[in-house]
Structures are given as structure tokens and as C-alpha cells.
Amino acid sequence: MTSWVFYQGKIVPEEEVSISIRCKAFNYGLGCFEGIRAYWDEEGQQLYGFRLKEHYERLLESCKALYMDIPYTVQELCDFTVELLRKNNFKTTTYIRPVVYKGSNSLTPTLKDEDNRLVIYCQPLGSYSGKTELKVAVSSWRRITDNMIPPRTKATGGYLNSALASLEVLQNGFDEAIFLTQDGKVCEGPGENIFLVKKGKLVTPPLSDDILEGITRDTVMTLAREELGMEVVERSVSRTELYNAQEVFFSGTAMEVTAVVEVDRRKVGTGKEGEVCKKLRDMFFDVATGKNEKYKGYGTAVY
Ligand SMILES: Cc1ncc(COP(=O)(O)O)c(C=O)c1O
DSSP states (O other): OOOEEEETTEEEEGGGOOOOTTOHHHHHOOEEEOOEEEEEETTTTEEEEESHHHHHHHHHHHHHHTTOOOSOOHHHHHHHHHHHHHHHTOOSOEEEEEEEEEOOOOSSOOSOOOOEEEEEEEEEOOOSSSOSEEEEEEOSSOOOOTTTSOGGGTBGGGHHHHHHHHHHHHHTTOSEEEOBOTTSBBOOOSSOEEEEEETTEEEEOOTTTTOOOOHHHHHHHHHHHHHHOOOEEEOOOBHHHHHHOSEEEEEETTTEEEEEEEETTEEOTTSSOOHHHHHHHHHHHHHHTTOOGGGGGGEEEOO
16 A cells, blocks of 8 residues: 655655755754654544644744744644545554655755755554553663753754663663753653652653653643642652652653653552553543543544
8 A cells, every 4th residue: 555645745655755865864863853643533433633733833843943944834734744644544543753854965064955845754653662561760871951952842863862862771671761961850751751740749840951842741731730630840850759759650642641660670659550640641542532522622633
């Protein structure tokens, strides 16, 4: 079956798109991207693009910061995505990857070239980690900072930092890494935000601690406040707070809402997925699959 992708304003077969070995995006990592999911609701036979608007707003903000402007509005990008999902006829939960990159083949690593390109591809994606409970470790690799490679821009080159941290902890027998910031505060995972439950409150690092402003993070905070009546606190977190939290969990488009049951070989809480994480995870899936009327606006129906 043909895999269709969006490239430079058109939907075309994937094999028609290629990049040169001289391309700046390949040589210097000059690009930025998004990771979006569309959730399949088996009961209603419908596919819902999850918070498309927020993802494309974030992409355009990244483009602005990185001098990678593309000539599309948020609404146009949402429409292209729906069209692409329809064209691929996906009837399963799907991952959508828009990438904006410098297409120029000239030698200098500059952002000045105007040759900005957009490609969007998608593929079915179920559980990302394949696990519901994760054993994690703090990586010895520190997070890149806003004044190096700004994490909030989802810059392609910045994911070398994520890859180094993931590899280190995987080789040491853990499922996922936790980054500390340059000054030693808990930051985020290589591709996910982090939450702690402490004395009944939900705690998460603030945007100024070099995290990506996660859309799942925002969803989790909204659900905790609105549906569980919890106080949500954005503040810097120290490493050892992870060890003594009642619960720790990750949030992210790929990782969804997933419990962390061990940090640096110390059991978190009961050593099982906690109650708050479970409630938020269940609610998250209801919202994402269009089953919660109150949050219907988060989903864009594809069919
Ligand atoms: C470094 C990083 N942090 C956090 C997240 C979670 O963000 P979101 O919930 O918008 O997917 C991601 C994934 O996009 C990420 O790559």
C-alpha cells in the first residue's frame, strides 16, 4: 500500500521525497519538528487528531525562534494533517511527524537561507515503551539549556542530547532517563515531561527549567485541577524529591501517561502505578478518543 506524505504543499507518495547528502538539515541538524497523535475510537469508528491546533502553534513558535518560517497558518496545517490521515486511510491510533528543515545544500551552517521545507509523515503507533510501569535513572548527561539549543523549540539537533541520555540508561538496564538541568534540578525525560505526587499535590518542573512545554503536560494539569480537584504546582524539583514522592509519572505524546515505579533503584511509593497516575491515564485516554463531552474540543474528527 502506498504511504502518503505531505511535502511542500502537496500530498505525494513517500518514495517521491528525498534529501541530498549535502542538505543542511542532515549535516548540521538544522530543523525542528512536532510529534502528534491521532486516536482511533473503535466504538465510534472515528479517528481524532489530538490538540492539533496547539501542536501547530508550537511548531510555528519553534520556526520563528529558529528562522525557519513556513508559509502556512495553524488552520492550514491542521487541514493538511486531516487530509493526509484520510489519504492514508488510517483506522488505528497514529503518530504524525511534521518536520521543518533547512533544505539548502550550501556548506555553511547558517540559518539565513530561505529554503525552509515542511514534510509530514505518519505511521500507526500503539504503546511507545511497551510497558505500563517504568524503572528509570537520572542520566549523567545534563539537559541542553535555553541558551544552547533551546529545548522548547523541539530542534532536531537537540535530540542528540536525548539519545545520549537514553542510551546510557538503557545500557545500564533501565527503561528511561531523567535529565537534570545544568544547575542540577529535575528537568524532564528525553521525550517526555515529569510529574510527582507530593502530599496530595501534583508537582512538575516549571517552563523556565529547560523543559519542552508539553501538550500532554498541559492536558494532565488541566485534568488534575478540573476533574480531580488537585492543586498543581509548577516549581523546581530536587533529585531526592523523586525518591520520596508518593508517585512519579511521565507525560508525552509518544509516552502518553506512564507510571515511574523506580528511580535510581529506589522504589517510588508502593512500587506500582499509583492511584493519581491511573486516574489521569484513564481520563486522558477517554479525552483523547473523544469519549469525554467536556473535552471534545481537543479532538479533530478525521472521518
Ligand atoms: C523533550 C520532550 N519533552 C516533553 C515532551 C512531551 O511533549 P508533548 O506532551 O507535547 O508531546 C516531548 C515530546 O514531544 C519531548 O520531546
